[in-house]
């Protein structure tokens with residue numbers, strides 16, 4: 001099978017790594033890829049938001065299967081264009097990607113199918129939104145409706161903070177994404193993520209994870225795209241998971257099918273768990289980053305069989321083979337992230353690290369310059385390890401971190417603390 005993966009972050013490096021383990025993969029191209037991906041696959045410069053360009057590229061290169069990594073091409077309808085061209089694709093249609101691209105749409109689906117989630121109200125008028133805020137009081141959660149690269153959510157602990165958040169969103173800080181605002185009830189509990197393959201009809205849970213959103217140790221500092229993750233998430237016990245599948249995921253998938261916009265791809269359910277009961281925080285329509293890195297290290301080669309069966313709508317009867325293991329990933333970011341940071345600092349020592357089924361450094365934002373690896377983004381490396389226990393995975397990951405010579409970067413030292 002000739003495979004094309006779209007994207008160029010740590011998530012796509014992990015996907016490429018897993019796909020490459022599988023003997024069914026003949027040729028692997030990743031567009032645009034990065035310096036780490038280039039060590040195991042061909043990288044191609046391609047505008048991945050341009051569905052027609054991706055389809056022609058796939059045809060020219062005799063691609064049998066396309067895996068779409070990030071949300072932007074999905075929301076832009078790239079999977080629709082590829083399917084229309086007869087190319088087997090993993091990733092939802094633009095219409096189904098609205099589950100991530102519009103928070104108001106997700107709420108509408110939850111209402112229609114009875115999935116438990118936070119109470120909410122929607123506003124396009126700032127004065128009405130402010131009046132609602134004053135009535136409800138804090139804590140409260142304010143969300144820009146559209147895609148805001150993970151930044152359009154303000155969890156406000158005071159009314160002042162909430163009003164400032166509203167001013168920011170209506171003031172245009174998130175552009176088009178902020179023309180509508182969703183104001184939500186604040187949910188207490190422990191957060192975890194559930195990843196479910198959906199082929200439009202059937203569903204298959206393929207793993208759970210927890211991440212760390214704050215930049216600093218002890219969950220302090222600004223919010224980020226994620227500073228580390230581990231899998232499985234102990235809070236998502238078999239019983240909690242089964243109930244979340246029955247109350248949230250299956251009804252959502254059925255409602256999407258009923259509307260004529262079946263969801264095909266990986267549904268990432270962000271859940272808030274309290275007293276053994278999960279409520280939906282949000283959906284994403286792709287693998288989490290860095291959650292994908294821990295899932296792929298655990299799944300290995302079978303990941304290709306699973307996403308391929310999903311794309312071919314053959315999930316009924318497919319099973320996941322789980323080892324009783326744990327994986328943990330530490331994100332190394334450029335100093336200053338998530339604020340302003342410099343690009344171009346040199347990273348040394350990577351080639352001396354072990355690379356096997358228990359140790360992988362996935363590249364998130366790197367480039368190659370004169371034979372050395374340089375930082376080329378905010379989140380730069382995902383140092384990922386697997387073990388029989390979470391403690392073992394943790395210690396293996398941090399042993400690798402300590403051998404990486406990169407004065408221009410930092411990481412959290414407490415990934416996994418909650419489960420350890």
Ligand code: AMP
Nearest residue numbers: 118141153155184185186187270281282
């Ligand atoms: P989202 O982009 O919707 O995942 O929101 C980002 C983060 O904000 C989530 O991961 C939660 O930590 C938090 N959050 C979002 N909605 C709520 C809510 N209704 N109650 C409490 N926390 C929330």
Ligand code: GLY
Nearest residue numbers: 225226288289290
């Ligand atoms: N790690 C959070 C996300 O991928 O959205």
